[in-house]
Amino acid sequence: MSTVIEITGLPPERIVFSPSPLAELSFALHALAQPGHHPGLHGWTSSTTAALKQDLADRLHEADFLWSPAFSDISMPFAALPHAQGHPGATLAEDLDLLDQLDDExxxxAALEISCSSIYSRGGPSPLVDAVAREQALERATARGPRQTEFAHRLLADPPGVRAWIRRLFEDCEQAFFADVWQRVQVQLAADARHKAELLRRKGLREALAEVSPALSLEGEYPGAGGPVRIVVDKLSSGRTTAVDPAIGPGLTLVPSTLGWPHLMVLHAPGWRPVIHYPLAATELAGPPSLELVRLRMEALAHPMRMRICRSVGRAAFTTGELAAECGISAPEASRHLAFLKKAGLVTTRRRGRYVLHxxxxxxxxRLGSDFLEGVLR
Known part of the structure; x- marks a missing residue:
């Protein structure tokens, strides 16, 4: 089984490598909703979930139809807009502006379809205007539970209102946690996109695809030597699309992600420019620690004051003096406890000007367990 993207006759300059803030936010929300899919992000998902305000957590739960367990194509609106020419926005606000440009139908x-559905590649009228498509969309929603069913009914009854609600949700996610995520990863994503584009220019598409993922292969000679050319994506699903649809304009976009592993997503809906959303590398937990390190960690956490210090530095960075005042102990005593925690690999230290922050x-x-992490962050 595989997903096939026909690219015969596609000019090389129409192949775009570019990060997308909204696509990365979609993967972040998926990881929060399905942490078991992303064991290497366990620390981030646990700490982020624990820090969410209840109102935002409730709204994310209500809308996870859009990113869990599969993905809605609304995370890549640039692919449906001919004037965007396959380029995502540079900021989340720009991506959301592109999303606003999609008509309601x-x-x-896109919101009520999922890429793993057997009818994903067929296209057809929107559930907003076609009774059969509407019934099918509601059936899929019903199969996923009453919350998804209610969300689908709301979207069908009031598209503008729900669209505005979704945009506010994404904006609130940016304020709550995604701005920090994007600040950390955007340079790496942009560098990867530039590297892949340069590889395409110098060595050709076959070499560039090989670096994107071993699941991608090129059949035929690109950019063309007479005969069909296509990209084959090795997936446990079947699909077919073209990168030379005149209705949307020729082009293929490849979007890197730091949060996506192990997923390799392919947007191949009819009427949309194909998009490959690929992980930069496997995000894996480190190898098992030595028994001595495990013993040190258990010993470190057996002391009630060190547990209290963990609770404090789990929420924010503190200087030694601040921790001493926070915990009601002397600075030398706080320093001794911090030294033990650092030796056990549980606390990190960085310098900011003349201050040392823990x-x-x-x-x-x-790695010690979600119960402990949730306990210190509760």
Whole structure:
């Protein structure tokens, strides 16, 4: 089984490598909703979930129809807009502006369809205007539970209102956690996109695809030597699309992600420019620690004051003096406890000007168990 993208006659300059803030936010929301899919992000998903305000957590739960367990194509609106020429926005606000440009019929069809559906590649009218498509969309929603059913009915009854609600939700996610995520990853994503584009220019599409993922292969000679050329994506699903549809304009976009592993997503809906959303590398937990390190960590956490310090530095970075005042102990005593926690690999230290700041290493703590992590962050 595979997904096939026909690219015969596609000019090389129409192949775009570019990061997308909205696509990366979609993967972030998927990881929060399905943390078991992303064991290497366990520390981040646990700490982010624990820090969410209840109102935002409730709204994310209500809308996870859009990113869990599969993905809605509304995360890549640039692919449905000919004037965008396959280029995502540079900021989340720009991506959301592109999303606002989708008409209601297209938006509703994309929101209520999922790429793993057997009818995904067929196209057809929007559930907003076609009774049969509407019934099918509601059946899929019903199969996923009453919350998804209610969301689907709301979207069909009031597309503008729900669209505005979704945009506010994405904007609130940016304020709550995604702005920090994007600040950390955007340079890496942009560098990867530039590298892949340069590889395409210098060595050709076959070499560029090989670096994107071993699941991608090129059949035929690109850019063309007489005969069909296509990209084959090795997936446990079947699909087919073209990158030379005159209705949307020729082009193929490849979007890197730091959060996506192990998923390799392919947008191949009719009437949309094909998009390959690929992970930069496998995000894996580190190898098992030594028994000595495990013993040190257990010993470190057996002391009630060190547990209290973990709770403090799990929420923010503190200087030694601040921790001493926070915990009601002397600075030398706080320093001794911090030294023990650092030796156990549970606390990291960084310098900011003349201040030395200490913070809990959430990835290391997550390896001890989600109950402990949730306990110190509760």
């Amino acid at each position: 297209l938006f509703v069809a 913070q809990l290493d959430l990835t290391a703590v997550a």
